[in-house]
Amino acid sequence: MSFSARFCQGLKAAIPIWIAFIPSSLAWGIAAQAHGLTLDEVILMSAWVYSGPGQFAVLVPLAEGKSALQVVVAGFLMNLRFLPMSAALAPFFHGVNRWVLFFSSHVISASSFIVPYFQFQKEPAGEPNEPAAARSTAGYGRLAFFLGVGATSFTVWVVGTAAGFTAALGFPPGFEEAMKFILPGYFAGLLVVEMKTLTMALICAVSLIAAIPGALVSPRWGWLVTAIGTAILIWGWEQWSLHVSKSS
Amino acid sequence: MELTRIEIILIMGLMAFAVRVLPQVCFVGRQFPEVWDRLLRYLSYAFICGIISITLFMSGARFEKEAAPFRAVALAVTIIIAHRTKSAVTGMLTGMILVLLSSWVR
Numbered sequence: 001m002s003f004s005a006r007f008c009q010g011l012k013a014a015i016p017i018w019i020a021f022i023p024s025s026l027a028w029g030i031a032a033q034a035h036g037l038t039l040d041e042v043i044l045m046s047a048w049v050y051s052g053p054g055q056f057a058v059l060v061p062l063a064e065g066k067s068a069l070q071v072v073v074a075g076f077l078m079n080l081r082f083l084p085m086s087a088a089l090a091p092f093f094h095g096v097n098r099w100v101l102f103f104s105s106h107v108i109s110a111s112s113f114i115v116p117y118f119q120f121q122k123e124p125a126g127e128p129n130e131p132a133a134a135r136s137t138a139g140y141g142r143l144a145f146f147l148g149v150g151a152t153s154f155t156v157w158v159v160g161t162a163a164g165f166t167a168a169l170g171f172p173p174g175f176e177e178a179m180k181f182i183l184p185g186y187f188a189g190l191l192v193v194e195m196k197t198l199t200m201a202l203i204c205a206v207s208l209i210a211a212i213p214g215a216l217v218s219p220r221w222g223w224l225v226t227a228i229g230t231a232i233l234i235w236g237w238e239q240w241s242l243h244v245s246k247s248s
Numbered sequence: 249m250e251l252t253r254i255e256i257i258l259i260m261g262l263m264a265f266a267v268r269v270l271p272q273v274c275f276v277g278r279q280f281p282e283v284w285d286r287l288l289r290y291l292s293y294a295f296i297c298g299i300i301s302i303t304l305f306m307s308g309a310r311f312e313k314e315a316a317p318f319r320a321v322a323l324a325v326t327i328i329i330a331h332r333t334k335s336a337v338t339g340m341l342t343g344m345i346l347v348l349l350s351s352w353v354r
Binding site: 016037040041044045048049050051054058062068071072075076079080081082083084085086087088089090091093098101102104105106108110114117121177178180181182184185186187188189190191192193199200203204205206207208209211212214215216219223224226227228230231232234235238239 | 258265283305340
């Protein structure tokens with residue numbers, strides 16, 4: 001499949017993300033205007049930081065003129081979650097020029113990570129002894145799909161925040177509630193469709209429940225710590241079981 | 249030294265970019281051993297579920313206890329429909345309609 005065909009495939013897969021991004025980007029644009037940011041600052045932040053939760057987290061301290069260090073540290077902590085996402089995608093881009101990856105990595109977000117990640121899991125993995133050219137072609141194909149998702153979602157986010165800034169839209173309460181469900185609902189659907197083993201189901205159920213007390217203890221880090229803890233614990237238990245069954 | 253808002257945004261963006269780009273440049277094409285690959289996959293699944301949970305049930309540091317039962321039912325229906333139809337979008341749309349209906353009932 002050509003680069004443009006794969007890009008279009010990613011573009012189609014991104015449509016639910018766009019639908020989810022529209023209300024949240026509009027909401028952020030409206031909030032930023034209410035807190036006194038200028039249109040230039042709103043567009044720069046959406047395009048350069050490109051992180052919904054990070055942008056929401058620093059909006060008030062930034063607008064209120066709190067210390068620069070506090071704003072930067074809060075933003076960094078929120079954006080650290082991109083590290084495992086980027087690391088999980090990297091092995092799929094074998095043979096792609098590092099400069100291309102350098103620039104394309106900017107459009108990694110929670111949503112543009114999840115959709116390609118599930119897609120790449122479904123695709124057959126290349127053989128280790130496969131010719132380098134074939135692996136590189138597959139890498140560029142995956143990159144095209146990733147950009148179809150990531151670049152278009154990025155555009156929707158930036159345009160949406162600017163639109164929210166210029167037009168303060170008011171959503172009816174019920175409409176807002178339904179919009180809030182789009183992204184988690186879509187992610188849950190993707191997880192279920194792709195789920196193959198009981199271990200996966202266990203990890204999902206435990207981290208879904210444990211995230212709430214975790215977030216209550218620490219709104220910024222709690223859910224992340226419980227997710228990491230759950231995955232490591234169940235993975236460790238699985239490794240231990242495998243070890244015991246091999247040795248007996 | 250006082251920094252302008254634009255300068256603060258530029259520094260924030262630079263740090264976000266560094267977090268995104270480092271694994272891309274350092275780990276590209278590298279196949280992790282099966283054991284580590286599995287851990288990475290488990291971390292991703294746990295991470296996604298954490299995002300789902302806090303997006304649905306939390307508002308900042310507050311648990312949205314009034315809306316939570318309705319959203320939990322909508323999530324459960326989404327999961328069942330997606331599992332039966334093998335379509336994430338169908339599941340999501342069904343859950344969305346349920347959330348919309350429940351917000352009118354409340």
